[in-house]
Amino acid sequence: MGTLRVGAEQFRRELTELLNRVGYGGDEVIVERNGRPIAVLRPYARREEATAAPQEAVEQVPVLAAQIEAGREEAGLAYEALARQLQAERLRTLREKYPDFAAEFAPDAASKPA
């Protein structure tokens, strides 16, 4: 098992081979564009590693961003839906921590699950 760094163009050309190395050989591939890492390809069984090391969290942000973008598209998420989720969480906060305020200004929040 090892780590390879490849450019985006090489990644495109050699995708099948690289997938084999990752999937069967356990390698990790870092994809770079203009010398900067933009994505990482690792075995599915090791998918949690990107968020496992706190000291590396910020350095991993660009890598994670690519994964998040892919995940967001896959899930079909829209920010409108996320905004609704955040508003639901706000209602829950008010209902649980400020019940009097919720009852006065958001009566629905005081009686219904968010």
Added chain:
Amino acid sequence: MQPQNLLRVYVDADVLFRAATASHEYTAALVLLRMAEFTLLDVVSAAYTVEEALRALRAYLPDQAPLLLHLVGRSIRVVDDPPPSLLQAYKTQAHWKDVINLAAAVDAQAHVLVTYNVRDYRPPPGVVRVMTPGELVAASREAVYLAMRVSPD
């Protein structure tokens, strides 16, 4: 210990959420948190705000919840939730669902409240400024330029 001579910025849950799901490293919400990490800002948020962002992440993108916790740990001072009396005091200065943010920002003595939803706030001058992440990043960039540029004369 609270940092001195730093702009204190209260961030809403939507800012935390965007930072943890940023599609690139220059997303303004993420830039603000990194500015705090680099000691350029004092970014604060109440416990309820972090909890809201975390719950929303776990509902939609559960794999990213650890990243939010890492960002919070490195960049944010988590402060106490505001007392109920403060919500009553500021209840006319924001939409009811956002009064808690205004109260928390005031309670934390923040200079700026950063949210993507600036339209629902109407605090009078002198309470707290309400800005989007992009507006604060742009203002910071300009402030550094104006403070540090060499005058031609």
